[in-house]
Amino acid sequence: QKEVEQNSGPLSVPEGAIASLNCTYSDRGSQSFFWYRQYSGKSPELIMFIYSNGDKEDGRFTAQLNKASQYVSLLIRDSQPSDSATYLCAVLLYNFNKFYFGSGTKLNVKP
Amino acid sequence: SAVISQKPSRDICQRGTSLTIQCQVDSQVTMMFWYRQQPGQSLTLIATANQGSEATYESGFVIDKFPISRPNLTFSTLTVSNMSPEDSSIYLCSVMVEGSISQFAYQETQYFGPGTRLLVL
Numbered sequence: 639q640k641e642v643e644q645n646s647g648p649l650s651v652p653e654g655a656i657a658s659l660n661c662t663y664s665d666r667g668s669q670s671f672f673w674y675r676q677y678s679g680k681s682p683e684l685i686m687f688i689y690s691n692g693d694k695e696d697g698r699f700t701a702q703l704n705k706a707s708q709y710v711s712l713l714i715r716d717s718q719p720s721d722s723a724t725y726l727c728a729v730l731l732y733n734f735n736k737f738y739f740g741s742g743t744k745l746n747v748k749p
Numbered sequence: 750s751a752v753i754s755q756k757p758s759r760d761i762c763q764r765g766t767s768l769t770i771q772c773q774v775d776s777q778v779t780m781m782f783w784y785r786q787q788p789g790q791s792l793t794l795i796a797t798a799n800q801g802s803e804a805t806y807e808s809g810f811v812i813d814k815f816p817i818s819r820p821n822l823t824f825s826t827l828t829v830s831n832m833s834p835e836d837s838s839i840y841l842c843s844v845m846v847e848g849s850i851s852q853f854a855y856q857e858t859q860y861f862g863p864g865t866r867l868l869v870l
Contacts, residue, residue, distance in 0.1 A: 670856060670857070672858065672859070680864075681839075681841055681861040681862060681864045682792070682861050683861070684750075684858060684859070687856060689856065726792070728859070730857060735780065735845075735857075736794075737794075737859050739791055739792045741791040
């Protein structure tokens with residue numbers, strides 16, 4: 639079983655809609671959770687992280703964490719074509735000081 | 750955050766040769782990592798580059814194939830040895846940075862370099 643699971647997509651949404659990206663993790667020792675965006679041919683860039691249950695908002699992005707259900711999600715409001723990219727979910731296990739990455743979800747925002 | 754540079758940005762190499770990739774960070778960091786990302790795939794951790802000691806390799810990766818140096822807290826190299834076409838990939842350096850999120854709390858985050866695109870013929 640993989641540490642971090644994501645639907646590979648592609649997830650297609652129209653411009654202006656809300657894109658919802660989901661991620662589940664297996665290790666209850668996971669402490670912090672991260673979302674990275676990776677454009678084709680580029681390296682991953684950090685969007686935001688969350689470590690407490692609930693929602694965390696940053697501009698058009700909202701991360702949601704539910705430790706009891708072991709899932710973390712990323713909502714992108716007012717999706718733009720420039721949001722089209724692969725979104726990687728990552729968890730940090732403090733015991734091992736190591737990040738585990740999901741395989742990524744490809745998002746297509748159609749104009 | 751951290752500003753990370755990698756050299757070379759891309760290269761085309763012949764099978765059987767070796768390539769050394771350099772990673773430079775603009776600040777001292779404790780933990781540096783090397784990843785591989787093959788086309789359309791997710792990130793695969795090769796090893797953790799430890800300053801002052803041997804790198805810690807993940808399952809499936811060995812020092813003879815991917816020797817790593819970490820002479821100080823701002824620099825590391827990864828060598829891809831005796832290359833074959835299967836080594837064609839993007840190689841990414843990353844660092845873990847501890848940032849303050851409140852007066853008493855810190856959060857480690859990971860930042861990536863721009864990557865080295867390697868094609869082995």
